[in-house]
Amino acid sequence: MKPIYVLNGPNLNRLGKREPEIYAKATLADVERYCREAAGTYPLEFRQSNSEAEIIGWIHEAIDSAAGIVINPAAFTFTSLAILDALKMFEGPIIELHITNIHRREPHYHHSYISKIATAVIAGLGAEGYRTATASLLKLIK
Ligand code: DHK
Numbered sequence: 001m002k003p004i005y006v007l008n009g010p011n012l013n014r015l016g017k018r019e020p021e022i023y024a025k026a027t028l029a030d031v032e033r034y035c036r037e038a039a040g041t042y043p044l045e046f047r048q049s050n051s052e053a054e055i056i057g058w059i060h061e062a063i064d065s066a067a068g069i070v071i072n073p074a075a076f077t078f079t080s081l082a083i084l085d086a087l088k089m090f091e092g093p094i095i096e097l098h099i100t101n102i103h104r105r106e107p108h109y110h111h112s113y114i115s116k117i118a119t120a121v122i123a124g125l126g127a128e129g130y131r132t133a134t135a136s137l138l139k140l141i142k
Helices: 028-039 054-063 074-078 079-086 126-141
Strands: 004-009 044-048 067-074 094-099 119-124
Touching: 004 028, 004 054, 004 126, 028 044, 028 126, 054 079, 054 119, 079 094, 119 126
Parallel strands: 004 044, 004 067, 067 094, 094 119
Antiparallel strands: none
């Protein structure tokens, strides 16, 4: 069974300590647990990187070995054509996820490059959004 990949971008390793008034208190370990609870016995790869190149490498890996992708590209959402181009090569469903509602935030968070290729976008549900995204992706791949 090809796993689900849950990929996280820059600064998300600081969740729990990072701007708690915006991102709340859940840590990245909590978020991983939410995904694994939603996936149940379904295989799931959970990764985080502050490196654009590393995230692109994981997307290339996913092209050959993943059934679907949940991705919170964080700040790369608004800057990375390279991540968009990499995701274009992935044939399975892609759910773009943001902890916050980016459209209610500062203007530089309003234009996502990733939404152009995403099957669906979830934003503003907090860390619980990861649980929703994983469950929704499972429905899309089954
Ligand atoms: C996370 C980030 O790091 C920001 O760059 C985005 C996103 C929002 C989030 O809501 O998960 O603006």
